[in-house]
Amino acid sequence: MYNLSSRIDAVSASIKQRAAILFLAIFASFVATASFAQSFTFTSVTIDGNQRVEDGTILSLAGISRGQTISAAQLNAASQNIRETGLFETVDVIPQGSRLVITVVERPTINIINVEGNSEIRDAEVLAVVQSQSRRVYTPAQAERDVAAISELYANRGRINASVTARIIERSDNRVDLVFVVQETGLTEVERISFVGNRNFSDGRLRRVLDTKQAGLLRVLISSDTFARDRIAFDQRLLTDFYQSRGYADFQVLNVDVALTRERDAFLITFNVQEGQKFNFGQLTVVSEIPSASAAEFQAAIGTRPGSTYSPMKVENDIARLERLAIQKGIPFVRVEPRITRNDRDLVLDVTYALVRGERIFVERIDIEGNSTTLDRVIRNQFTVVEGDPFNPREIRQAAERIRALGLFANADVNAREGSGPDQVIVDVDVVEAPTGSLSFGGNYNTDTGLGLVASYRQSNFLGRGQSLSFQISTSESNRVASLDFVEPRLLGRDVRFGFSFDYSTTDNQNALYDTETFDFRPSLGFRVSDNGRLNVFYRAEFTDINDVDPAASIVIQNEADRGRITTNGVGYTYSYDTRRTGLNPNAGVLLRFGQEFGVGDSDFIRTTATAIAETKVFNEEVTLRATIEGGLLDYADNDSRVTDRFFLGNRVLRGFEASGIGPRDNDTDDALGGNKFAVARLEAEFPLGLPEEYGITGGVFLDHGSVWDVGNTFGADVLYNDYTARTVAGISIFWTTPIGPLRFNFTEALDAQDRDRTNSFDVTISTSF
Template sequence: MKRVLAIILLVLVALYGQAISPTMAQSGDVTITKIRIEGAQRIDPATVLSYSSLSAGDTVSRSSLNRAVGRLFATNLFEDVSIGLDGTVVVIEVLENPIINRISIEGNDVLPDEQLLEFIDIKPRRVFTEKVALDTKALLMEIYRQFGRYAAVIEPKIIKLPDRRVDLVFEIDEGPLIKILTIKFIGNDAFSDRALKNVIGSREAKWYIPFGTNDKYDANRLSLDTQKLRQFYLQNGFANIDIVRSTGELLADRSGFVLTFQIREGGEYPVKSVTVNSEIEGVDTDQLLEISTIELDELYDVRRLEETLSLMTNKLGEFGYAFVDLTPDIQVNNEDTTLDIIINVGAARKNYVEAININGNDRTLDSVIRRRFELVEGDSFNQLKLTLSERNVRNLGYFSKVSVDVVPGSSGEQSVVEMNVEETATGSFQLGFGYSTFDKASLTFGINEANFLGTGRGARASISLSDKTTNFRAGITEPYLFDRNLVGSVDIFQDSIEYTSVELEKKGFDFGLGFSAADDYRHRIGYTLADTETKTTSTTALSESGDEGAKLISEVSYTLTKDKRDSRIDPRRGYLLQLRESFAGLGGDSTYLKTVIRGQYFKPLYFNAFVIGLDGEAGYIDGLGENVTRSNRFILGGRKVRGFESGGIGPRDAGDNSAVGGNQYYVASTNLTSDFGFDKDLGMRWTAFVDAGSVWGTDYPNNVIKPDDDSLRSSFGYGILWDTVIGPMSFVWAYPIDKESHDEAKVFQFKFGGRF
C-alpha cells in the first residue's frame, strides 16, 4: 500500500512541474512574457487587463495571481474569473455579468410603478449581480414599511435572455396596512395615559378616522414622540425626567403595532432663583434679568428658559455682540425640592457686518431682497435690525422659507450674514361663492402676481358677480419707485349694484404713493377720481339717495399705519394701528371728510398652540355743510360682520328694503385660530369668532327704516382653513346673535385659491 501511495505522489509532482513551467517549479515565481484575455465580449480586453493590474514583464506568484482575481471580482463586472499560467503566458478567463435589459414591478396597487422606480437606484443597461437584486429588495421593503406595509413580501425574479441580458422583475404582495393598535405608558403617575397620548404625534388606529398617517408606525416618529414626551415633562416642572425606553413592537400575528414608553418622572421642581453671570465687561446683568420670563416660585418650565435665553441673546445682539454663548446651569436643591437657574454669558467681542450673502433666490432679483435689509455691509452688528430685516423679507410673501445665519468673518470682529430663502409661487388666484337673501348666489374670481419676473412688481385683477352686483378691479404696484423707498400703485375700478328701484354705477381710478419710515410706520398719499351715476329703475324705493344723475368725485387721502405684526400674511403676534383721512372737494360734485381708524392685535396662547386676534374699526363721514350721498356712506356686513350679507346691517329703504348705509359705523371682532386636534400632515386649521358692529346716520332720513338706530349687531361662527396642494380653501359658517328685523343674513361662505 505504501508503494502505491508513493507512486501516485511522484506522478502528481511530475504533472505539476510540467504545468507551471520549470521556472515556477524551481522558484515558485514566473516572469510574465504575455497576457491573454479570454471570454470578454462587451468589455474591452484592455479594460480587463487594467483592472487586473498585471503587465508583461511582471514577476508573479500564486498569491499575486489570486489577488488579481480578487481585483477583477471587486469590479462587479464578472460572474466568474480564473487566471492560469501557460508557461510564461498568463491566461485571464472571464465570464461577464449579465446586463439588465428591463426592470418591472408586479403586484403593486398602493404604490404606483413610477413612484417605486423613482426610489430605487438601478436602471436598464446596468450590470446585474445578485447583490443588486437583494439591495433593491431591501430598499423596496423599507419604502413599504414607511407606508405602514410591514407585511409586504417582495421577491426578485431574474429572467435570462440571450446575449447575457436579464429582465429583473420584483413580484410584490403589498399585504394589509398595519397600524398602531395600542399605545402604552409605564411609570406615568403625574399624567394619565390619555393626557400623554395627546402630547405625542402617533395615534392609535380608529375606524372612525379613515384619513391621516399618524396611526401608521414610523420609527422616526417614535423618536420624535420620545422627544415630545420629554419636552412635555420639562414644561411642567419635571427637571429630572427620563424616558427610559420607547419601543415599537409588531405583534406576532402581524395584526398591528404596540408602542411602549417607559418613563421615570422624577419630582416637580419650582424655581427658587435666577441669576446671570457675564464675562463680557460692561454688560449690565440686571438689564438682562429684567427681560427674563422665568417666574420665581412657579414650576420649572423649559419653554420659559428657552425664551429667556433667546431674549437675552437678542438683547446682547442689539449691543453689537453677534456671537455669544449663553449656558444655563440648573442646580437641583434636593433638600427643599427647588431649582436654582444660573445663566452664564461667555466672553465675546463686538462685531461688524463684513458681508451679506443671499442664497436660494433663483427667480427674485438680489436687489429686491437687499433693499428690505435694515443693515448694510460695514455697519455695526445689531441683532434687532437683523431680525427686522428677516421679517421684512418674509413679509414680501415671495418665499416659503426665510432663515438667517450669522457666521464668523475673516477676523474675530467681523460677521457674515447668510440669508437663505426658498422661492414659492407668487402668482395666485381666488375663487369664491356665497349665498345671501339680497345677492342670491354670488361668484368671485381674482388673479394676482406679486413678484412679476422677480422684480417685486405686482399686478392684480378681480371680478365679483351676482344677480345684483358687478365689481371689477385691476391694478399694478411698483414697490421701489424711482429706485427710492416709494411704493407707487395705480388701480382702475368699475362697480355696479342694482337695488329694487335704483341702479348705481361707479367707475374711476386710484393712484397712490407710499413710503416706510422708522419704527414700522408707513405713509400713503392717494388720489381717486370716480364718476358715479344713479338710475331709477322703478318707483318702489321711497328714500332719497342724493346720488340721482351723474356725479364726479375727486378725493385725496392720507393713510398712516404703524405695523408691529410679525407677519402681514399670517400674523401670530404684534399689533397694527391705522388712520385714514379722505377729503373730497378738489373739484368734482361731492364734498366730504371721511375718517377711518383701525386696530389689530395678535397674541399666541399656550406656547403658540393657539392664536387670538382682536380687530376693531370705526369710521365717520362729514359732508362739510353738504348732505352725504348714499354712494359715499359706509356699508356694513359681509367680511366685517360675518353672518350678515354685505350691506345687510343698518338703515334700509322703507320701500325696497335696500341698504342705504350710514355716516358712521364701528365693528369689532375676536378670532381664535389653531391646528389643535388636526393631523399636522393635513394642513388644516380651525377658527372660531365673534363679530359685532353697527352703522347708522343719514342726511336723507325720510322713508328710511331706523336711520339713527345704532343698535349693536353681533354674530358668532366657526370655520375650517385648509392649505391644500392646489391652494388654500376656507369654509365659514356664521350665525347672527343680535339682529334687527330688517337686517339680512348670510350664513355660509366658501373661498378657494390656487398658486402659480
C-alpha cells in the same frame, strides 16, 4: 468490577486519535503555506470571455505585468480585485506554466427599466429613487438596494405592506430588461396616538402639537395620518418645544413605542414622556467681562420680566437684543452667555447674561447653491451680515430661519466652515427649491353673494426675485371682481415692503335698487418700527359710480347718484401691533390696529378705523377665549358721503345679519343706506366637543353687540335707526378643519334686533378648487 486493562486501552486509542488529527492539521498548514509561498512568473497573459471590457482594463484591475514574479496570494488578490468591480458574474485566474489565463463571464447590461403594478405612485416618482441605469451593467446587489428604496418610498406614503420584487428579462447581446414589480396594499394609517406620563396636558392637546395625526373622517385626503418614521423625531422636537416654552425645563421624551396592529393595517404610537416641574424666571441680571460694555446699560434691554413663565425662546430673544445693542454701540465680537441657576425649592430659574469677548472671526464669504430659479440676492437679503463682518453664530441661525420662512424652498441648510484662515468663516447655504406658483379654477358659495366661480393665478417667487404676483377673477350672482396684486418684500434690498393693487368690481344686486362700479388703485410701503409693530403708508386713487338707479330707490341714493362718477385721491397709514405669535406668552396675545385715510378730490374726508383683539388659552389650553372691539368713523366735509363710502355691517363683522341687514334704512323704500360710524364688540370661545381630534371638529359660542349709524345728509328722507341703535346676537359655531380649508358654521339668534333688520340664522363659507 473495574477493568483497568480496558481503561488503559481506551486512553491509548484516544491519544492515537488526537495525534493523527494534530498531524493532519500540521500537514494541511504546511501544504497551504507551501502553496501560498509558491511563486509564478508569466511570459504571457490570455483573457477569455470579455466582450465589452477591454483586455487592458482587466489587466489593470489584476495588477499583473508580464515577467513579474508573483505569489499565489497575489494571484488570489488579483482575482478578487477583478470580481469586486461587479462587472463580471464569474472570474477564474488560472496559471498554466508560463502562461496566465483569465477567464471571465460578463454581467449583462440593462436595456430598459420598467415599473409594473403601481397605481398609487407614478412611474417617475418610483424611478427617481432607483440607482440602476439603462446601458449600465446589471448587478443583483444594486437591484436589491433599489428594491429597498422603492419599499421605503411606499412606506413613507403609508403603504408599509407593499411588496417589491426585481425581475430580469433576458434579451439578445447579453442585455436584460430590469422590471420592478410592485404589489400595492392599502394605507397603513396611524390608528391611535397616546401618551404616558402627561399630567398637565391632555392627550388631545398634545396630539394637536404633533405633525403626525390620527386617521379621521377625511383619511383619504390627509397625508399626515399615514406613518412616516422620519416624522417621529420631528414630533419629539415639537413636544419638547411645546413643554419647554411653558416652563417645563426638564421635560423629556423617554421613548416612542411604535407598534403594528394585529392585522398589520395600522400603527399604534405611544409617547412616553416625563414632564418635570414647571419653572418661572427668577432674577435676570447682566454682568460684563468687557470694560467698554456697561452692564447697567445692557440690563435695560432685557425684555423678560421676573416671575414670568420660563421659556428658552425668551432667553434667546434676550440674547439677541443684547447682541444687537452691542453692535449698535460699536462693540464687536460680544457674545452673551446665559448662566442659569436652579432654585428647586421655589421652582425658579435665575438667569445671568454674561457679556464676554468672543473669538475674532470674520465672515469670508457666503456661498449659495441649489437656487436654479431664485436669485442669490433674495437669499442674501435674509442675512444681516455681509462678507467682512464679524461672525455671529446666532445671526446665522436666525438667517437660516428667515430663509425657510420665505416659503420658497422645500429645504434650506445653512452651515459654517473654516475659510482660508483660522479667523475666517465661509457660510454655505444649500437650498432645494419648491413649486411657488399655482393656477386654480374653483367655485365658492357665500351666504352674502351666493354661488360663484373663481379663476386665480398666484406666483410667490415672480421671476425668481422673491416677489409675489397674483391675479383673480370671480363672479357670483350679485357681483363681479377682478384684482391684481404685486408685492416686493424688500425694496432696494431694505426691510421695506412695497406693493400695489388694482381692483375693479361691479355689483348687480337683485336686493338693491341700484348698481355700482368701482376701480381702485393703491400703492403702499410697509416697514417694521419695533419687534411687534409695523407701519404701512399708502396712496389710493378710486373711481366710483352709482348707476341704474331705480326711480323707486331712496331719495338719498338718487341724490348721491346724481353726482356722477366720483374721483377720490387719498393718503393714509395703518399701524399694527401684534404679539399673537411673537409675544412672550405662548398662550396669549393681542393685536392692535389703527389706521386713517385723508381724502381729497371730489370729496374731502377722514376715514378712521381701529381694531383691538385679545386672545388667551385656559383650562390647560383646551379652551380659547377671544375678545374683539372694532370701530370706524367717516368724517366727510358737508356730510356728503355716499352709499358706496359708508360702513355696512354684515355677518363678517356682526354675525346673525345679512350683508346690509342692519343700520340706517329709508323708511319709505326700505333701502339700506349704511353709516358713517360703527362700533362692534365680539366675545367668543372655542373648545373641544369630545369628538376624536383627528376629525378636526370643535365647537364654539359667541356673543356680538354693536351698531352702525349716522347717514349724514338725508336729503329730507325719513331715515330709521340713524342714531346709535344697538343689536345683540348670540350663537354657537361648529369649526371643521378640512384639507380644503377651515370651515365655520354659525347658528345665530338675534337677542336684540329692530323690526326692519334682516336677520340670518345660519351662515357658512365654503370654497373648493377643482
